[in-house]
Every structure is written in structure tokens, then in C-alpha cells.
Amino acid sequence: MQPQIGWLRHVDIMKTIGILTGGGDAPGLNAVIRAVVLTAKHHYGWNVIGIRQGFDGLLHDAPSIVLDEARVRNLLTRGGTILGAVNRGNPFTQMIERPDGTVEAVDLSEEALRRLQGLGIEALIVAGGDGTMAIAQKLVDRGARIVGVPKTIDNDLAQTDVTFGFDTAILTATDALDKLQTTAESHHRVMVLEVMGRNAGWIALKTGVAGGADAILIPEIPFDVGKVCDHIQSTRTDGRNYSLIVVAEGAAPVGGGQEYYIKSGGVMRLGGIGYIVGNMIADCIGAEVRVTVLGHLQRGGQPTPHDRWLATRFGAAAVHLAAAGKWGEMVALHGENIVSVPMIDALQMKQVDPEGEMVQMARDLGIVFG
Numbered sequence: 001m002q003p004q005i006g007w008l009r010h011v012d013i014m015k016t017i018g019i020l021t022g023g024g025d026a027p028g029l030n031a032v033i034r035a036v037v038l039t040a041k042h043h044y045g046w047n048v049i050g051i052r053q054g055f056d057g058l059l060h061d062a063p064s065i066v067l068d069e070a071r072v073r074n075l076l077t078r079g080g081t082i083l084g085a086v087n088r089g090n091p092f093t094q095m096i097e098r099p100d101g102t103v104e105a106v107d108l109s110e111e112a113l114r115r116l117q118g119l120g121i122e123a124l125i126v127a128g129g130d131g132t133m134a135i136a137q138k139l140v141d142r143g144a145r146i147v148g149v150p151k152t153i154d155n156d157l158a159q160t161d162v163t164f165g166f167d168t169a170i171l172t173a174t175d176a177l178d179k180l181q182t183t184a185e186s187h188h189r190v191m192v193l194e195v196m197g198r199n200a201g202w203i204a205l206k207t208g209v210a211g212g213a214d215a216i217l218i219p220e221i222p223f224d225v226g227k228v229c230d231h232i233q234s235t236r237t238d239g240r241n242y243s244l245i246v247v248a249e250g251a252a253p254v255g256g257g258q259e260y261y262i263k264s265g266g267v268m269r270l271g272g273i274g275y276i277v278g279n280m281i282a283d284c285i286g287a288e289v290r291v292t293v294l295g296h297l298q299r300g301g302q303p304t305p306h307d308r309w310l311a312t313r314f315g316a317a318a319v320h321l322a323a324a325g326k327w328g329e330m331v332a333l334h335g336e337n338i339v340s341v342p343m344i345d346a347l348q349m350k351q352v353d354p355e356g357e358m359v360q361m362a363r364d365l366g367i368v369f370g
């Protein structure tokens, strides 16, 4: 994806680009930052400025940092993002407190654009999920020069085959399931592992298959816990006295809704279905059940080599996209190739196909989906 004739003016003119990371963190974000800085410097001779704390930091004076080669040394192996990330701070709906104490949402997008200019940033790379891409696209509509890098451990973005962070999350979740297996076997227990993934069951499906689960409950297939209990009973009749159940945080029973808990600040987050499933199984088969909610452990730790590689490819390709002036485009993986797609399309969700080959393969192994 080298710059094409006709867009070369961006290469000639640009001296400084910026980068920010939006939404939640994901293993591999630092590898993206590193690849952007190294490609910008070595291939184009550009400087890179890092904006801290996403769009929120841009609007609230978080000091930006000059990202030179020394600053990104040793970043490949580090989880999180050195730039910080927040999943608030939409410039189009900034919450402002009026002198009379009332709080109002105001549009500060023009201010965001002015601040980018003020920093001397001629093009901006944003690494984020669907929310970040939606904001970026609206800024592009107002004249901003932005390209995107997709990021999420959930792997639920339709326009890319895979996102970095997903492989690391699978490794962490599978490692947890492997560890639960030994206690399950020793104590003849049913171990329930709740994993992340929002409204997609990718983490649960891959972890469940890789860790030899008996049942995998995902948002795409409403579950009947009676079927899970029947399956556990039949494995016990066959002489195996333990079971492993993987539950996606977004899974829901037939005719029922998803489970949420409320974080401080009133933000609703998926979670808690693992305990409900655990209680239901304990009630129906009378076995000892234990529940583990893996939570944010899935977002942490060193990125796997796969995620470092993909993040590096995405970061480098995003710099070439900026050089080509492809504002409003986002890098993506299609097969073995890095391509670019409209950022706005990143809003389409990719879910597990309940009738697809992967679920069928798991069913053929005897895994129950409820």
C-alpha cells in the first residue's frame, strides 16, 4: 500500500503526524505506536506526536508527547498503551457543567480540530474500536485528515478478519481454562469460566474449543441450561466426573436478556451471566459448581507474537495510508493481505455464525451450545 501518484503531495508536504489510542486498551497497541513512529521516521522522515488519553486528552489539555525512536524502544512486548486510552471524550458530546450546576452535552469538534492544528499535526492516526472510528469519521466529515487502525480483543469488527489483542486474549482465557481443568478433575466439580467479547462469542468459542470445554454459551445462540445439565449428566454417566463450561459475557438464555453490572459513573457493562449459569447448573444436577469471571485479565499482559506482528503491520500500513491521503479509511486484514476499508464500515459487527462451520465442528466434537 505505497502512496499513489496524485496523492504524493501529502508525502511531500507533511512533516508531522499524530497518533492517539481510543476506547479500551488491547495488547498490541504499543506495537502499533512503535510501528507508526519507526515507519514515519525511516520511510518518510516525519515526526510523530502522541496525544495522551484519546480525544478526551486532546480537549482537556493532556500534555502530548514527541514520539521519537528512543521513546518507542522496547514497546513491542508491553501491554496497554503508553498514550493512555479512555472510552469517554466524544468531542461531539462533551459534558459541560454550567455555572448554575446543570450539565449539558456540547459539540466541541471544531475545538478538537483547532487543537490538532495547534499541535502542528497534519494527519492523525487513531487506533480504536467502533466508537473511536465513529468519532474519527465525523471529524473527517468536518475536514480532519484521519486514518484508522482497528483494535479490540473481541474480534467483533466486520471489516477485518482479525484484530490484534484477540490472540492474546485467547491465550489468557485458554490458560485459565487449562488451570481450571485440574481443579475440576481433582474435586469432581463443574467449573464455569466467564469470558469477555461484548455481543460476539469469538473469545468463548475459541477458548472453549482450545481448552476442551463441554459447553460453550455465546450471545449468538440463546441457551437452554437444561441441555447443558443433560450433557453434564451424560458425561458423568460415562465416568467423567468433572465439566468445563465457557460462558461469554453477552450470552443469554432463550427468552431472557443479557446480564449487566453497573460500574461507578453509571456505565452499564456486560457481566454476571457466569454466576447465573453456575447457580442454574448447581440447582439442576446438584454437583459442586465454581465460577470464575476472567474479566480484564484478558486485556492485559504481553501481546503474543501473532498480535505483535499484526499490530506492526497495521501501524506501518496506517502511515502509508496517511501518505496516500486516504482520510476516512482504516487498515484491515483480508486473508493474508493488509487492505484499507472505509472507517464507517468498522461499525458493522462480526458475530459467530450459529450455522457456520466453526460451530458445527464444535458440535461434532460433542460440545453443547445450550
Ligand code: F6P
Binding pocket: 024, 087, 152, 153, 154, 196, 197, 198, 249, 269, 270, 299
Ligand atoms: O471491548 C473490549 C471489552 O473488554 C469487552 O470485551 C468488555 O465488554 C468491555 O471492553 C469492558 O469495558 P470496560 O473496560 O470499560 O469495563
